[in-house]
Amino acid sequence: MERVVFKIKNNIKIAKNVYEMTLEGNTSAITKSGQFVNILIEGLYLRRPISVCDYDSNSLTLVYKVVGKGTEVLSKMQEGELDVLVGLGNGYDTSFAGQRPMLIGGGVGVPPLYNLCKKLIAEGKKPSVILGFNCKDEIFYEEEFKKLGVEVYVTTVNGEYGIKGFVTDALKDKDYTYFYTCGPEPMLKAVYNATKTSGQFSFEERMGCGFGACMGCSCKTKYGNKRICKDGPVLVKEEIVW
Amino acid sequence: MVDTKVTLSGWELDNPVIPASGTFGFGKEFAELYDINMLGTFSFKGTTLNERFGNETPRIAECTAGMINSVGLQNPGVEHVVKYELQEMKKYFHKKVIANVSGFSIDEYKQTCEIIDKQDNVGIIEVNISCPNVHNGGMAFGTDTKNAAEVTKAVKAVTTKPVYIKLSPNVTSIVDIAKACEDAGADGLSLINTILGMRIDLNKKKPVVANKMGGFSGPAIFPVALRMVYQVYEAVKIPIIGMGGVSSADDVIEMMLAGATAVQVGAANLVNPYACKEIIENLEGSMKKYGISSLKDIIGGAHNG
Numbered sequence: 001m002e003r004v005v006f007k008i009k010n011n012i013k014i015a016k017n018v019y020e021m022t023l024e025g026n027t028s029a030i031t032k033s034g035q036f037v038n039i040l041i042e043g044l045y046l047r048r049p050i051s052v053c054d055y056d057s058n059s060l061t062l063v064y065k066v067v068g069k070g071t072e073v074l075s076k077m078q079e080g081e082l083d084v085l086v087g088l089g090n091g092y093d094t095s096f097a098g099q100r101p102m103l104i105g106g107g108v109g110v111p112p113l114y115n116l117c118k119k120l121i122a123e124g125k126k127p128s129v130i131l132g133f134n135c136k137d138e139i140f141y142e143e144e145f146k147k148l149g150v151e152v153y154v155t156t157v158n159g160e161y162g163i164k165g166f167v168t169d170a171l172k173d174k175d176y177t178y179f180y181t182c183g184p185e186p187m188l189k190a191v192y193n194a195t196k197t198s199g200q201f202s203f204e205e206r207m208g209c210g211f212g213a214c215m216g217c218s219c220k221t222k223y224g225n226k227r228i229c230k231d232g233p234v235l236v237k238e239e240i241v242w
Numbered sequence: 243m244v245d246t247k248v249t250l251s252g253w254e255l256d257n258p259v260i261p262a263s264g265t266f267g268f269g270k271e272f273a274e275l276y277d278i279n280m281l282g283t284f285s286f287k288g289t290t291l292n293e294r295f296g297n298e299t300p301r302i303a304e305c306t307a308g309m310i311n312s313v314g315l316q317n318p319g320v321e322h323v324v325k326y327e328l329q330e331m332k333k334y335f336h337k338k339v340i341a342n343v344s345g346f347s348i349d350e351y352k353q354t355c356e357i358i359d360k361q362d363n364v365g366i367i368e369v370n371i372s373c374p375n376v377h378n379g380g381m382a383f384g385t386d387t388k389n390a391a392e393v394t395k396a397v398k399a400v401t402t403k404p405v406y407i408k409l410s411p412n413v414t415s416i417v418d419i420a421k422a423c424e425d426a427g428a429d430g431l432s433l434i435n436t437i438l439g440m441r442i443d444l445n446k447k448k449p450v451v452a453n454k455m456g457g458f459s460g461p462a463i464f465p466v467a468l469r470m471v472y473q474v475y476e477a478v479k480i481p482i483i484g485m486g487g488v489s490s491a492d493d494v495i496e497m498m499l500a501g502a503t504a505v506q507v508g509a510a511n512l513v514n515p516y517a518c519k520e521i522i523e524n525l526e527g528s529m530k531k532y533g534i535s536s537l538k539d540i541i542g543g544a545h546n547g
Contacts, residue, residue, distance in 0.1 A: 001275065003516065040513070045460055046304050047513060069304070085515070206300040206450075208311060209512035212271045214264065215287070215316045216302040218295065225295055225316070230271070 001211050002029035006060060006082045011075070014063070015140040018108065019075045020053075023060040023082065030055055032091025033116035034182070034202055034234050037062070038210035040083040041070050047085065048074070049210050049229070051182070051202070053111035054118070060086075063111040063140065088210050089233050092116050092200055097125050098177025102199075104167050104191055106132040106183025110141055112202055116180055117148055128176065129153070132167035132187065136160040168194040189242060201240060202233045244529045245536040246522075248282070248504050250481055251404035251429045253338065253365050255282035255504060258494060258537060259522050262485050262508035263288050263342035263368065263408075264313065268327045272511070273334035276519050282504060285340035285432075286327070288370055289358070291350045293319035297375060298452035303441040308460025308487070309509055310439050312453035314375040315344050320354045328361055338365030342408070344373055345383075348396045359401040367403050368483075369393060372410030372435035374457045384410035384435070387422035394426035404429035406483060411463075411470055412438045420474040432483040432506065433474060434467045460509040461487045468500050475501025475542050489517065491524035498537060499544040 006025035014020045030052060037060070038047040048070035054061040066075050092112075097120055103113045110131055120127045128151040133139050135158050145152045153170040154162030163170045167183070168190045179199035181191045188201050205228040208216035212230030219226055221239040226232055246257040261272070263285040272278050296316030303310040317323070320343075331339065341364040345351035355367055371384035371393055383389045390407065397405050407423040409416055411434040420431055436457025441450040449455070467486020475482055484502025488494060489510040497505045510517035525537075534540055 001515075003514075044304060045307060045509075045513065046302070046309055206302045208302045208309065209265075209515070211515060213267045213515070214302075214311065214512050215267075215296065215313045216311060217299060218301075218313075218316055219299065220295060 001085055001087050002026070004029070004084055004086050006084050008077055008079050008082065009059070011078055016137040017066045018138070018140055019064055019066070021062045021064070021074070023062070023084070024058060025060065025084070027055045027057060027060050027086060029087030031087060032093070033119050034092035034112045035087055035089045036210070036233065038085040038088055038207070039074070041073050043073065044070055046208065047210060049088070049207050051112040052115060054115045063108070065108040085210060089229060090231065092180050092202070092234055094119055094123060096178055096198065096200075097123075099125060100175070100177045101125060101127045102171070102174060102176035102179040103127050103129045104171065104179055104181040104183070105130070106167055106187040107134070107138065109181070109183030109187070109202070112182050113180060114141060114144060117145060117150060121148060121150070128174065130155065130167045130170045132183065134158065166190060171195070192237065192240065192242070195237070198237050200234050200236055203228050203235060204233065244526050244534065245538070246525055246529070248537055250366060250483070250504055253404070257282045257522055257525060258498065258502075258504040259518050259525070260284055260340065260483065260504055260506045261511055261518050262506035263370070265508045265511040268331055269335050270330070272515060275515055278334065279336055280522055281518055283337050283339055283365060285342050285368055285506060287317055288315050288342045288344045288373065289317050289320050289323045289354065290315055290344050290346070291320055291354045293317070293322065300451050301453070301456070303450035303456065305439070305441065305458060305460065305462065307462035308458055309512070310441060310451060310456040310458050311436070312375045312451040312456030314453065315373055320357050324357055324361055328363060332363060338363050340366045340368050342368045342370055344370045346376070348393060351393050352396050352400050355397045356400045359403055364403060366406055366430070367397070367401060368406045368408050368432050369397055370408045370435070372408050374410070374412060374436055374438045374455070375453060381410050381412060384419065385413050387418050390419050391422040391426035394423045394428045398427040406430040406432050408432040408435055410435050411466060411486070416470050417473050417477045420478050424478045424480050428480060430481040430483065431474060431478065432485065434470050434486045437463055437466065459487065461489050463487045464493060468497060471497060471502050472500040472544065476545065491521050491528035494521060494525065495528055495532060495534065495540065498540050499542070501542040501545065503541050
């Protein structure tokens with residue numbers, strides 16, 4: 001973990017209540033896809049944890065949904081600097097992926113899968129992606145994933161676009177060696193029950209510090225108590241206790 | 243050169259800055275960021291006789307200039323703490339620590355403190371009788387003069403190290419509890435623990451934390467904490483470790499002027515992991531600014547004249 005001051009380069013709306021923020025600064029503390037950053041937001045006490053969508057050595061892309069005060073303030077920032085704790089959480093482990101891993105994202109669970117997808121491709125794997133949304137105007141990053149050259153399946157609950165239903169409806173006839181998922185807990189649970197292989201789940205919880213000090217975001221696993229911020233947010237299928 | 247040294251029950255600290263229990267774990271996460279040996283010392287995660295998971299999540303809520311937590315004393319239990327955490331700690335922290343202990347019965351407090359008392363890298367036992375997040379214990383001992391005195395006596399009877407009692411602000415008169423602890427043999431007092439508070443999620447129309455209520459901490463409570471330290475200082479002779487919303491070197495000095503011999507920093511560590519480092523680095527500048535050459539000299543200074 002490192003504390004880095006980032007410069008806001010861009011902050012644009014890319015779907016209903018969803019924004020893409022590009023920041024400039026040192027990202028060397030990030031070691032894996034699926035890690036997150038914790039952002040100090042003016043006027044608020046606690047930092048706000050947001051997953052890393054993409055990064056290179058000097059830039060960071062965050063895709064977030066406005067869900068409360070913190071993200072609302074963030075969505076209105078067009079310039080300036082942000083105090084960010086970088087390189088938090090364990091992230092996804094790509095070494096278990098096999099040749100054809102499936103990436104399953106729901107809503108704002110989609111962003112961390114983007115950099116993961118790039119990493120898996122760079123490692124010579126052939127990932128496919130299922131992106132689940134409620135309706136058409138919530139869809140984002142379909143094109144970005146397609147540009148990476150992977151199969152992309154989009155589902156909408158109301159059937160306005162792509163496959164009608166949930167991510168698990170798109171998953172039914174697919175063949176895959178392993179899976180990586182992130183999304184709301186009911187979706188994670190459905191994915192847990194619908195998948196035949198092992199896989200990794202990224203969880204969300206209200207956090208105090210984001211770096212393992214306060215025990216605010218603990219959960220029980222088959223391997224003992226874990227802190228979502230430090231020992232997670234990624235847990236493997238075999239250890240999860242619902 | 244200014245002198246930042248202070249003494250707690252014969253134990254000289256390089257400076258009065260101490261990360262508070264529950265905001266610093268066992269120091270490991272912070273030792274990765276900076277050399278925590280610069281701290282006066284630190285108070286480790288509240289430890290109970292048996293392992294505890296704590297309360298259900300969510301356990302955290304945002305507040306204006308502060309936060310609410312309802313962790314509920316999650317800890318691996320005293321045996322694990324002395325066998326692993328305290329041994330591991332010796333690798334990255336070379337000073338003695340403050341051991342924060344909680345319990346659910348007098349007997350539990352006794353048993354846990356007895357084990358802790360045997361650890362060579364523990365300097366002070368801080369007995370928490372004020373956790374607002376657990377039922378049938380914790381705060382129940384800290385809101386009644388008789389219970390507070392009973393815990394103090396019981397712990398003192400089985401320990402040799404200085405015993406500091408950590409007090410709850412959720413009482414009618416903290417001065418009465420403080421005096422009861424002093425009379426029962428406490429070597430010092432830590433105050434204040436968090437203030438019982440709550441938040442309601444406007445969308446869900448339900449409390450934000452699963453346990454409904456939790457402990458309110460952060461800069462918002464500093465004036466309350468300061469007032470209580472000031473009042474208790476006038477009523478007791480034993481040293482006070484002051485805490486509650488301390489976030490800057492200026493806050494440290496203010497707390498000491500109110501009567502604190504040392505100062506703990508809590509919530510600030512969670513927002514800024516370098517908070518204590520920065521406070522210590524800024525201490526000399528603040529002292530010079532206010533014409534202070536030795537911190538020892540200003541303890542309770544606001545009471546004079």
